[in-house]
Amino acid sequence: MSDEDYENTSNTSRTSKKGDEAFARAKAGMKQSELNESLKDYINEWRNQRAKEEEELKRLKEKQVKRKEIRSEQDKKLAAEKKAEEDRLKKEAADKKAEEEEKKKQEMLAAEIKRQEMMAAQKEKGSKTSAPAMDARKEMSKSKDQVDEEMKISLSIRIKPLQIEAMDSDELKSKIHQIWDTIVNLETDKYDFEQRHINQDYEFKELNERQKIQLRNKAIKKGLDPEAFTGAHPPKIRMFSKYERRTDTRTYGDRKKLYEGGVEIVRAEMLESMWKEKFNEWNKRAKVRLPRWFGERPGKKAGDADTPEGGDEEEAVAEETYEEEDEDEEYEEDEE
Numbered sequence: 001m002s003d004e005d006y007e008n009t010s011n012t013s014r015t016s017k018k019g020d021e022a023f024a025r026a027k028a029g030m031k032q033s034e035l036n037e038s039l040k041d042y043i044n045e046w047r048n049q050r051a052k053e054e055e056e057l058k059r060l061k062e063k064q065v066k067r068k069e070i071r072s073e074q075d076k077k078l079a080a081e082k083k084a085e086e087d088r089l090k091k092e093a094a095d096k097k098a099e100e101e102e103k104k105k106q107e108m109l110a111a112e113i114k115r116q117e118m119m120a121a122q123k124e125k126g127s128k129t130s131a132p133a134m135d136a137r138k139e140m141s142k143s144k145d146q147v148d149e150e151m152k153i154s155l156s157i158r159i160k161p162l163q164i165e166a167m168d169s170d171e172l173k174s175k176i177h178q179i180w181d182t183i184v185n186l187e188t189d190k191y192d193f194e195q196r197h198i199n200q201d202y203e204f205k206e207l208n209e210r211q212k213i214q215l216r217n218k219a220i221k222k223g224l225d226p227e228a229f230t231g232a233h234p235p236k237i238r239m240f241s242k243y244e245r246r247t248d249t250r251t252y253g254d255r256k257k258l259y260e261g262g263v264e265i266v267r268a269e270m271l272e273s274m275w276k277e278k279f280n281e282w283n284k285r286a287k288v289r290l291p292r293w294f295g296e297r298p299g300k301k302a303g304d305a306d307t308p309e310g311g312d313e314e315e316a317v318a319e320e321t322y323e324e325e326d327e328d329e330e331y332e333e334d335e336e
Contacts, residue, residue, distance in 0.1 A: 105153050112157050 142150075167175065215229035228235035 101149075101153070104150070105157070108150070108153055109157050112154070 162175070164172070212230050216226040219226050219228040219230075219235075224235055
């Protein structure tokens, strides 16, 4: 390639490069404008969506506030109804209690009037018979509040209010002396009852001590600890001897068999030993020979063999030889 050709080609490439750059810049400008427009559209769409969401949130908040107001009004209404119901029940209970108290007061008033009439009749007759006793079980079943309430009612019936304004000085003095005498009598009775209570406590303590002494003696007689029967529970059964250092692991049946038989077993063993001693003595006795006899021996039966000349000695020798022969035969059989 010559220098001219090279210069022409270089000029041509430079021109094409410039055109490509212009085209790329135009294309980039078009893309940027489109991008800006799409971005604007997206921002507007987002703003519209955000405005709708804010309106929806505002509407929900207003709805929540209204529901809270309605709920608070309903709660107030229910609380007022509940309070009115509780007040009504309390009033009914108070009215019922007042009616019962009034009824009880009337009954006690009638009983008190009857008692006073009986006391007046007894004073007129001069008798000292006691009033009929009340049901003790019924009285004991009452609670402390019931007893206090009945006491107040009884005192309100028995103690009448004093009409001081209608009394003169002499009546007041006599009333004061009467109240003083009543107080003195009541204090005297109180002191007597307290002393009686103290004496009863002392007697109970003395009886408990006597019972303890009797139980101690009973335990000592049975070979137990003196305080075995004085506790709240019976004494425990010891399963081992107090003189042993280890616990008895035998069963109840084994321990029970230790005491079975007793003297009977000992007596049987003693009789057995005595019989053996007597039997040994009997075997060791001196055997007495019978006198020789001549002729036919007594007790001989028909067909029996004749008695040899040696008598009893020959018979004994013959028996021994016969036994020795039998033993030899048995020994030989065992060896074979």
